[in-house]
Amino acid sequence: MLPPDHFLLQPRQDFLIGVQEGHIDTSTLAAHDFDVDTRTGFMPPDPPLSRLPAQWELWETALDAAMQAKLQLSVKRCLTVEEKNSSESWREHVRKLPVLPMSELTHSELLLRRAHHVLTFIMHFYIYTLPLSSSVLIPEPISVPLVAISNHLQLPPVVTYSDNVLYNWDIIHPRAQTELGFEAPALDNLRSQDMFSGTIDEQEFYLASARIELRGVEALELMRATMDELFVGDKIAIRRITAYLYKLASVVGDLTTILLDVRKGCDPNTFYHSIRPWFRGADSDPAHRKWVFEGVEEQPTDLSGPSAGQSALIHALDVFLGLDNCNVVEGGVAPDQRTLLRRMQIYMPRYHRNFLRHLSTSPRPVRTFVMQTRSDMNLLDAYNSAVQSVKEFRDAHIKIVAIYIIAPAARERTELEHADPEAKEVGKQVLMGTGGTDLVRFLKGVRDKTAEAVVEPTL
Numbered sequence: 001m002l003p004p005d006h007f008l009l010q011p012r013q014d015f016l017i018g019v020q021e022g023h024i025d026t027s028t029l030a031a032h033d034f035d036v037d038t039r040t041g042f043m044p045p046d047p048p049l050s051r052l053p054a055q056w057e058l059w060e061t062a063l064d065a066a067m068q069a070k071l072q073l074s075v076k077r078c079l080t081v082e083e084k085n086s087s088e089s090w091r092e093h094v095r096k097l098p099v100l101p102m103s104e105l106t107h108s109e110l111l112l113r114r115a116h117h118v119l120t121f122i123m124h125f126y127i128y129t130l131p132l133s134s135s136v137l138i139p140e141p142i143s144v145p146l147v148a149i150s151n152h153l154q155l156p157p158v159v160t161y162s163d164n165v166l167y168n169w170d171i172i173h174p175r176a177q178t179e180l181g182f183e184a185p186a187l188d189n190l191r192s193q194d195m196f197s198g199t200i201d202e203q204e205f206y207l208a209s210a211r212i213e214l215r216g217v218e219a220l221e222l223m224r225a226t227m228d229e230l231f232v233g234d235k236i237a238i239r240r241i242t243a244y245l246y247k248l249a250s251v252v253g254d255l256t257t258i259l260l261d262v263r264k265g266c267d268p269n270t271f272y273h274s275i276r277p278w279f280r281g282a283d284s285d286p287a288h289r290k291w292v293f294e295g296v297e298e299q300p301t302d303l304s305g306p307s308a309g310q311s312a313l314i315h316a317l318d319v320f321l322g323l324d325n326c327n328v329v330e331g332g333v334a335p336d337q338r339t340l341l342r343r344m345q346i347y348m349p350r351y352h353r354n355f356l357r358h359l360s361t362s363p364r365p366v367r368t369f370v371m372q373t374r375s376d377m378n379l380l381d382a383y384n385s386a387v388q389s390v391k392e393f394r395d396a397h398i399k400i401v402a403i404y405i406i407a408p409a410a411r412e413r414t415e416l417e418h419a420d421p422e423a424k425e426v427g428k429q430v431l432m433g434t435g436g437t438d439l440v441r442f443l444k445g446v447r448d449k450t451a452e453a454v455v456e457p458t459l
């Protein structure tokens with residue numbers, strides 16, 4: 001028997017109606033432990049730090065110099081002598097930097113984040129301006145602090161989704177302030193801080209994800225409200241969970257629209273040839289070079305490039321709907337690919353990783369609840385709509401990957417074969433993901449598994 005003042009016996013707030021008098025608002029509970037903001041979700045509520053304090057100015061100016069000089073990828077066709085020289089003199093400057101002390105950085109999460117962003121950007125500029133014939137020796141002024149900072153953050157020393165998206169934005173116009181402080185920035189009031197190619201296309205590529213993160217905040221709220229109701233599990237709860245799941249399906253529909261809108265500002269050829277190559281991790285290095293972190297005793301091993309597959313939001317949808325637990329091995333997804341989605345969590349900020357772990361240990365998963373309440377056709381239909389919306393997001397994502405990677409890769413292969421009929425091997429390598437995945441097989445496998453998670457009604 002619950003005591004009369006137990007929170008489960010208090011009037012419950014209907015999330016779709018809003019806070020009413022006498023109702024408990026649980027919306028801020030636990031969120032801080034996981035660095036999840038009620039207005040901006042996995043994005044920080046304020047724009048991330050755009051510059052380190054003066055002690056680390058040499059890193060900032062090295063990054064500024066790379067961006068201002070518009071350093072070019074060494075794989076760019078017809079690289080001019082000036083471009084090669086400009087890259088080489090920048091790299092020489094980086095090699096000659098002192099190894100800056102970094103112990104004072106470790107007192108602040110915000111400084112550590114900015115330092116990870118700046119040093120990984122410098123490292124990727126360094127590696128991808130090197131001729132393919134050169135070994136990848138990351139010089140000590142970068143490798144030593146980067147590995148130490150990454151250890152503090154429990155992140156790999158490589159550019160991650162958080163470096164490109166979560167902690168790489170600013171607002172264009174000041175935001176309106178309410179009684180509760182700042183509101184989340186409007187989706188069209190964002191710009192990126194740092195970029196490799198400096199193109200609008202690169203910015204739009206990052207901002208598509210940032211907008212998805214911000215629109216996804218409502219999905220996180222709906223998940224929390226559903227979980228509150230699952231604790232109760234009575235008739236009112238079933239009705240509310242049904243409404244929340246339908247709403248969740250509609251929010252995921254908006255995420256799909258935002259994803260497809262990336263085509264408005266990011267040109268596929270520019271993306272494929274001038275943006276994507278900067279992100280490659282060691283496991284998709286075009287010349288299969290080993291990355292050596294000079295002056296570092298224990299060489300890092302997790303060095304995959306970033307993709308929005310590292311977005312905690314999309315993983316949260318999977319975990320919440322129970323999509324990661326069903327039909328794990330059979331069919332289109334081999335066990336190693338399932339592990340790969342988990343492996344992407346290594347590249348997430350540690351608090352977000354903990355959030356997903358917490359979500360996955362929910363004692364009352366929504367999928368189990370729906371399976372046990374199959375006689376309620378409305379609930380079943382609402383759950384299946386939510387699953388279907390995630391499946392449609394993945395259909396749209398495959399379409400985007402076809403436009404941005406598969407089609408330009410096919411064109412590149414044809415051109416290469418035309419120029420040199422023996423170049424077929426090069427062509428074969430282009431369909432790997434930035435995270436080293438067998439792209440098409442992986443993405444379709446995950447999509448098909450989502451589709452299979454639809455629950456059939458019992459007769």
Ligand code: HEM
Pocket residue numbers: 205208209212213259262266271305306307308309310311314315394397400401404405432433434435436437439443446447
């Ligand atoms: C031009 C836009 C995009 C391209 C070219 C693209 C490309 C890719 C690639 C190549 C992968 C394979 C994983 C890897 O190799 O690391 C991937 C995975 C993934 N991407 Fe994207 N992506 C784009 C936009 C987005 C956006 C905006 C989101 C959502 C925020 C997203 C969410 C995901 C997810 C969740 C995965 C993991 C596979 C899955 O769960 O289905 N992508 N993406």
